[in-house]
Amino acid sequence: MRAYDLSQKNIRQKKMISVCCGAFPSDKEAELAYEVGREIGRRxxxxxxxxxxxxxxxxxxxSKEEGGMTIGIIPxxxxxxxxxFIDIVIPTGLGHARNNIVAATGDGVIGVGGSWGTLSELSIAFKMGKPVVSLGGWDVKSPTGKDEGFVIVNTPYEAVSIALGEGTGQLRNEGA
Amino acid sequence: MRAYDLSQKNIRQKKMISVCCGAFPSDKEAELAYEVGREIGRRxxxxxxxxxxxxxxxxxxxSKEEGGMTIGIIPxxxxxxxxxFIDIVIPTGLGHARNNIVAATGDGVIGVGGSWGTLSELSIAFKMGKPVVSLGGWDVKSPTGKDEGFVIVNTPYEAVSIALGEGTGQLRNEGA
Amino acid sequence: MRAYDLSQKNIRQKKMISVCCGAFPSDKEAELAYEVGREIGRRxxxxxxxxxxxxxxxxxxxSKEEGGMTIGIIPxxxxxxxxxFIDIVIPTGLGHARNNIVAATGDGVIGVGGSWGTLSELSIAFKMGKPVVSLGGWDVKSPTGKDEGFVIVNTPYEAVSIALGEGTGQLRNEGA
Amino acid sequence: MRAYDLSQKNIRQKKMISVCCGAFPSDKEAELAYEVGREIGRRxxxxxxxxxxxxxxxxxxxSKEEGGMTIGIIPxxxxxxxxxFIDIVIPTGLGHARNNIVAATGDGVIGVGGSWGTLSELSIAFKMGKPVVSLGGWDVKSPTGKDEGFVIVNTPYEAVSIALGEGTGQLRNEGA
Known part of the structure; x- marks a missing residue:
């Protein structure tokens, strides 16, 4: 057996961030999603x-403009x-149930904008115990008061930082 | 071929209502869920x-106390x-993704209490275009203002009426 | 709280049998499937x-002609x-993945005819450890010799007996 | 907006091959699977x-020894x-139903060895209309005679060629 080729082993070491957002966004939502993608690529x-x-x-x-890798888990x-702009397509055939796989695959999850599919993904990701951040959309607090709910942020930089489990540190001005 | 035995054909004609609620409720949530079940059975x-x-x-x-039929779509x-108290068990093996089937199976959907799994089910049911009612828990309005969000009600009777697509008519006092 | 109404509790005690078969059968396959359904209803x-x-x-x-109950887990x-002729419809939206739920729901599984979707259901049911019977179609033995493979039978009566986990006892002549 | 960075666009252009095989193989099966992986990496x-x-x-x-990329769709x-040796992990949480996504994701599908999970994946891939090749295991022909069934091959090279939709051309001696 040959020596183990490490050339792509670092893929597994990369963090994955799930971006939950809509197919029919407002211009502002799409712009935010674009900036979130760029930030994920840069990181x-x-x-x-x-x-x-x-x-x-x-x-x-x-993400691709910043040289990032993208995975699309489609219904x-x-x-x-x-x-x-998707590099790896996972054609699940599962309809709406693919949302659960999107939520499960990210080490952290960012919601952008206010679609209902997005809310279903953020909710189940929260239940899974992942860091869940919301930008420009859902601001949902538990009616039971048992937990803090989604982390609401104002910039793509903060969103990605929290999704990565990092402190937000010194915030950059994203102009977003 | 024999004549078609109609004895159970009316099962198909019955409406189905999905009740989305938590596994670890407060006493008040469990009591509300019980009353919603009774109302569904009565109807x-x-x-x-x-x-x-x-x-x-x-x-x-x-539901069973009122002679109703129950379906459990388990993970x-x-x-x-x-x-x-489940009559028909559907053992999906799908984990959280079974929430989507719960949402899809009801002709109307009622959320009781404030768990995150409940919110994921209500959100996806709303996206599916079903009547979605919330009782004693999530009060979520779309941040986009494009729609009305869940119908918030105060009694099991109202919840079931709306989930059945009926006008609420004269509300009974449920004492709930 | 009222006394527990037992009127439908026996539903849970009934055995469930999954019938795996094709949407585009030959006349002979459809006739076999019909007879299997009748036998399930009679039992x-x-x-x-x-x-x-x-x-x-x-x-x-x-099954309905014999007064049975039917569940359809659709894609x-x-x-x-x-x-x-379906009493209870479970609209999964899962595409081919619904086959796994069909296999999982039966306490025993009967394949009728020779479609490939049928084979996928029988295979996964066998892996799940359920009794798997094949009638008028797939006769698949493991190439590893580690197990016996599907039980091949000649009549609907035998098929249902084995799916129910019963000895086949005295075989009736099904004319099938 | 910056110019589109093409650095990883070629990922999408690569063919995907699903390898369906068991978790508890014989030594011979594992060796065949290893050689299939190497061949996929080389191609x-x-x-x-x-x-x-x-x-x-x-x-x-x-595959990794040859510098390939690997995706693991886990239950x-x-x-x-x-x-x-997995680069990209998709943690579906779907149990056996994840087999359908494995089948759906490959542009071609190769079965190695004789486990029942493998057969379920090959069967559903065949139904999906994909090239399905079997090596060292299942040799299943349709009982209806409507189609040819899986393509049975003797070497990893042939298996990968057919899964890629290529003619097998001049066969190399794989020593497998």
Whole structure:
């Protein structure tokens, strides 16, 4: 047996961040998603999302522009349904149930904007015990008061920092 | 071929209501779930839920006390994990993804209490276009203002009426 | 709290048998599926299947003619896609992955005919450790010789007996 | 907006091959899986599998030794359950239903050895219309005679060629 080629072993060591966002965003939501994608790319994390259009596509475009890697977990069997900025397409055929896999795959989860599919992903990710951050959309606190709910942030930089489990440190001005 | 035996055909004609609620409720949440179950049983609808304990069990107990039928869509493969008031156990083995099937199976969906799994089910049911009612827990309005969000009600009677797609008509005092 | 109404508690005590079969059967396959459904209905078991047309519909028709109960676990979200002989529709929206739930739900599993979806269901049911019977179709033995593979039978009566975990006893002539 | 960085766009252009094989293989099965993995790595395709141990691990080790990329679609939520040669872990939490995603993700599918989970994956991949090749295990022909069934091959080189949709051309001696 040959010596183990380490050339891509670092992929496994990269953090994954799931970006939950809508297919039919407002311009502002899409712009935020794009900036979140860029920030994820700059930080060297892998971007995971639902793989379709709208904010999902914007986030992936941002990540690819910064040299990042992107994974699209799509609800259909047809890989071509994924947006063009997806590197790895997982064609689940599971319909809405693919949202759970998007939530499960990220080491941290960022919601951008206010679609209901996004809320389902953030909720289940929160239940899974992951860091869940919300930007420009859902601000949901538990009615039971048992926990703090989503972390609400104002910039893509903060969102990515918290999703990565880092302190937010010195915040940069993202202009977002 | 024999004539078609109609004896159970009316099962298909019954409405199904999904009750989304937690496994570790407060006493008040469990009591509400029990009353929702009773109301569903009285109205002759089939109760669908995640099939486990806590509020799920309380709702099923209520339904069975009124002669209703109950379906438990559980996350495990082991049928015995379902509570004792479940008539039909669907052992999905899908983990959290079974929430989507709970949401999809109800013709209407009622959330009771404030757990995060409940919120994921209500959110995806709302996206699916079903009537979604919340009782004693989540009061979530879309940050985009594009829609009305969950219908917030105060009694099990109202909850079941709206989940059945009926006008609430003359509200009874449920004492709940 | 009222006394527990036992009127439908016996549903949970009934055995469930999953019938795996194709949507585009030959006449002979559909006839076999129909006879399997009748036998399941006569034995008082609940018939579980993929809920669509062809042999699935034939099996359900047979069961209903004998007063049985039927569950259709369909790949779509639209309940109306289920055949008319289904009592309880579970609209999973999971595509082919719903096959796993069909396999998991039966206490025993019967394959009728030779479609590839059927083989996927029988294989995974066998892996789950359930009794798996094949009638008029797949005769698959493990290439490893580690196990016996599917039980091949010649009549619906035998198929249902083995799926129920019973000895086949005195075989009736099914004319099948 | 910056110019689009193409540095990893070629990932999407790579073919994906799903390797379906068991967690508890014989030595011969594991060796075959390892050689299949090496061949996939040499051809520049991405290897997809169920991500756990046994033959799955052997195949991934082979691929990594040749500089390939590997994706593990695992049945659990815990990423650490994936073998150490997986680059991208998709923690579905779906139990056996994850087999369907393994089948769906490959552009072609190779079965190695004779486990029942493998057969379920090959069967559903065949139904999906993908090239399905079997090596050292299942030799299943449809009882209906409507199709040819799995392509049975003798070497990893042939297996990968057919899974890639290529003619097998001049066969190399793989010594496998």
């Amino acid at each position: 060297g994390a892998i971007l995971v999302c639902g793989g379709l259009g709208g904010s999902m596509e914007a986030a992936c475009r941002g 259909f069997y047809e890989k071509q349904a994924a947006n063009e | 002759g609808a089939i109760l669908v839920c995640g099939g486990l304990g806590g509020s799920m069990e309380a709702a099923c107990r209520g 495990f493969y082991e049928k015995q994990a379902a509570n004792e | 008082g078991a609940i018939l579980v299947c993929g809920g669509l047309g062809g042999s699935m519909e034939a099996a359900c028709r047979g 779509f979200y639209e309940k109306q896609a289920a055949n008319e | 520049g395709a991405i290897l997809v599998c169920g991500g756990l141990g046994g033959s799955m691990e052997a195949a991934c080790r082979g 659990f939520y815990e990423k650490q359950a994936a073998n150490e």
